[in-house]
Amino acid sequence: MTSDMAFFEFLCRMGDNTLVLGHRVSEWCGHAPVLEEDIALANTALDLIGQTQMWLGLAGEVEGEGRSADDLAMLRDAWDFRNVLLAEQPNGDFGQTMMRQYLFDQAHVLLLEKLAQSSDERVAGIAAKAVKEVTYHVERSRDTVIGLGDGTSESHRRMQAALDLLWPYVGEMFTDDEVSGIMAAEGIAPEPSSLRAGWDAAVQQTMSEATLVIPDSGFAHAGGKTGFRHSEHLGHMLTQMQWLQRAYPGARW
Amino acid sequence: MYAQMIKSEATQEDPEKLAAFQARIDAGEKIEPKDWMPQGYRKTLIRQIGQHAHSEIVGQLPEGNWITRAPTLERKAILLAKVQDEAGHGLYLYCAAETLGVTRDELTEMLLDGRMKYSSIFNYPTLTWADMGAVGWLVDGAAIMNQVPLQRTSFGPYSRAMIRICKEESFHQRQGYDVMMKMAQGTSAQKKMAQDALNRFWYPSLMMFGPSDKESVHSEQSMAWKIKMNTNDELRQKFVDQTVPQAEYLGLTVPDENLKWNEDTGHYDFSQPDWSEFFDVLKGNGPCNQERLAARNSAWDDGKWVRDGLLAHAEKKAARKVAAE
Ligand SMILES: [Fe+2]
Ligand SMILES: [Fe+2]
Ligand SMILES: [Fe+2]
Numbered sequence: 168m169t170s171d172m173a174f175f176e177f178l179c180r181m182g183d184n185t186l187v188l189g190h191r192v193s194e195w196c197g198h199a200p201v202l203e204e205d206i207a208l209a210n211t212a213l214d215l216i217g218q219t220q221m222w223l224g225l226a227g228e229v230e231g232e233g234r235s236a237d238d239l240a241m242l243r244d245a246w247d248f249r250n251v252l253l254a255e256q257p258n259g260d261f262g263q264t265m266m267r268q269y270l271f272d273q274a275h276v277l278l279l280e281k282l283a284q285s286s287d288e289r290v291a292g293i294a295a296k297a298v299k300e301v302t303y304h305v306e307r308s309r310d311t312v313i314g315l316g317d318g319t320s321e322s323h324r325r326m327q328a329a330l331d332l333l334w335p336y337v338g339e340m341f342t343d344d345e346v347s348g349i350m351a352a353e354g355i356a357p358e359p360s361s362l363r364a365g366w367d368a369a370v371q372q373t374m375s376e377a378t379l380v381i382p383d384s385g386f387a388h389a390g391g392k393t394g395f396r397h398s399e400h401l402g403h404m405l406t407q408m409q410w411l412q413r414a415y416p417g418a419r420w
Numbered sequence: 421m422y423a424q425m426i427k428s429e430a431t432q433e434d435p436e437k438l439a440a441f442q443a444r445i446d447a448g449e450k451i452e453p454k455d456w457m458p459q460g461y462r463k464t465l466i467r468q469i470g471q472h473a474h475s476e477i478v479g480q481l482p483e484g485n486w487i488t489r490a491p492t493l494e495r496k497a498i499l500l501a502k503v504q505d506e507a508g509h510g511l512y513l514y515c516a517a518e519t520l521g522v523t524r525d526e527l528t529e530m531l532l533d534g535r536m537k538y539s540s541i542f543n544y545p546t547l548t549w550a551d552m553g554a555v556g557w558l559v560d561g562a563a564i565m566n567q568v569p570l571q572r573t574s575f576g577p578y579s580r581a582m583i584r585i586c587k588e589e590s591f592h593q594r595q596g597y598d599v600m601m602k603m604a605q606g607t608s609a610q611k612k613m614a615q616d617a618l619n620r621f622w623y624p625s626l627m628m629f630g631p632s633d634k635e636s637v638h639s640e641q642s643m644a645w646k647i648k649m650n651t652n653d654e655l656r657q658k659f660v661d662q663t664v665p666q667a668e669y670l671g672l673t674v675p676d677e678n679l680k681w682n683e684d685t686g687h688y689d690f691s692q693p694d695w696s697e698f699f700d701v702l703k704g705n706g707p708c709n710q711e712r713l714a715a716r717n718s719a720w721d722d723g724k725w726v727r728d729g730l731l732a733h734a735e736k737k738a739a740r741k742v743a744a745e
Contacts (some may be wrong), residue, residue: 186493193488194487196500197481197715198484200720200724202477202510203511204723205480205504206507209501209504210504212500213501213504217497220493237493240493241491241492261722261726311730315726317733319725319732321728322728322729322732407488407489411491412491417607418491418610419602420599
């Protein structure tokens with residue numbers, strides 16, 4: 168793999184995570200449990216879509232084939248998506264959505280802090296902007312996980328169920344591979360495995376405050392960020408997300 | 421408008437107090453929550469502001485319907501931001517209503533069990549992407565017609581909420597018009613979508629102002645109290661006069677054979693919407709009444725455990741803090 172190819176892959180991983188998770192979060196619009204949550208979820212989705220524009224915009228630039236962020240978002244099929252499986256998991260109830268958000272945000276913020284020091288100025292620039300937003304996301308999702316974990320017995324039960332359900336999707340965020348090796352060697356991005364200890368410490372603290380038990384399993388699904396095997400959920404999401412662009416090719420909106 | 425057919429309450433109170441109150445209003449003073457006010461003024465305002473707030477909240481749904489299908493990342497971000505603004509408008513308005521002695525939860529429950537209404541317009545479906553243009557252009561446009569004068573309404577918190585809201589609404593209207601413009605200048609399929617959206621939203625937008633209230637006693641009282649600033653017909657005329665040239669600029673046809681510029685009046689003549697349809701929608705028989713209320717009810721019911729959980733946590737936290745002191 169050339170270093171440009173690895174760079175493109177890496178940028179798609181960043182942008183597809185934010186695209187797919189932003190899309191999921193936006194599905195809540197108008198349906199949240201309280202008005203303040205509706206506003207907060209829309210805000211998170213909005214930040215993530217904005218970050219997508221930057222990451223996929225840069226991906227298109229690095230690829231050099233004239234593809235825009237919109238082309239990448241709207242005209243690739245599922246196998247070309249590089250988001251982790253966690254991001255594409257369905258919303259479930261509000262607790263499941265917020266658990267997914269916290270598990271992701273906590274990794275996202277640690278990664279962005281490192282990327283803000285990337286050897287590539289463009290990456291560092293995007294990360295510096297995104298890290299401010301994501302610092303706020305993680306504060307919020309963390310507080311919600313704690314509030315609902317340590318709330319009523321029903322909210323506790325639901326949050327534990329959400330953690331158990333999503334735990335097998337955590338590991339994929341921290342696996343190294345050829346792409347990440349090249350990025351690390353060039354000082355563009357850290358090896359994902361290097362972020363795990365910090366993530367574990369933060370998550371343990373949060374779950375203990377939330378009175379939730381972290382599952383005793385290291386099993387991790389894989390296949391999202393390599394594109395080898397996404398879940399069935401992604402295709403359905405793309406049929407919605409890409410529908411207009413696919414149905415009216417070449418139209419400008 | 422967002423508040424349609426608001427019945428104003430008869431007031432039986434000390435004539436002297438009433439006269440002094442009316443004098444304050446006539447002098448252009450703002451009435452603040454702690455000031456004396458007639459019961460009728462209070463009740464009418466709760467109904468009106470509450471209905472307006474509900475409209476912002478239910479109004480998220482027809483546009484939320486297209487967020488996951490927005491054609492570009494930028495359009496998706498703009499639409500998300502707009503729907504988020506509407507939720508924010510709902511929040512300001514509930515806060516304004518709360519100053520009158522009703523809680524947000526009480527108002528919400530009245531919406532959910534049908535005791536309170538929201539604007540008829542949100543019971544119409546959004547079927548194509550052009551509807552995102554039509555809603556911004558026409559629906560937010562019609563809302564602005566009513567809300568700009570309400571910035572001068574007599575009740576302080578309502579007036580201040582309107583000032584904040586109007587800025588965002590005019591932004592929404594421009595964005596909606598921009599979507600329409602892109603469609604109208606686009607492919608033949610896009611033009612067809614744009615025309616179709618105008619065809620479907622034109623009369624429902626005219627209905628937003630409510631039926632003619634020329635002879636209504638209720639609106640006379642509300643106008644005297646400066647809760648209502650113009651008659652429904654005045655606002656509807658103003659909306660038509662503003663919108664027709666915009667449609668022409670887009671190259672779209674307003675679906676009204678009787679639409680004609682009238683030299684003598686200096687206004688457009690136009691056809692009234694089918695008011696029997698309007699009353700059907702108010703009664704619950706609009707194309708989407710069931711879905712809209714069901715969506716709000718399930719958000720509320722499904723969210724109960726979340727609200728209870730967060731409340732229980734806040735109480736535990738407070739108790740721990742007390743115990744630690
Ligand atoms: Fe609004
Ligand atoms: Fe609105
Ligand atoms: Fe608006």
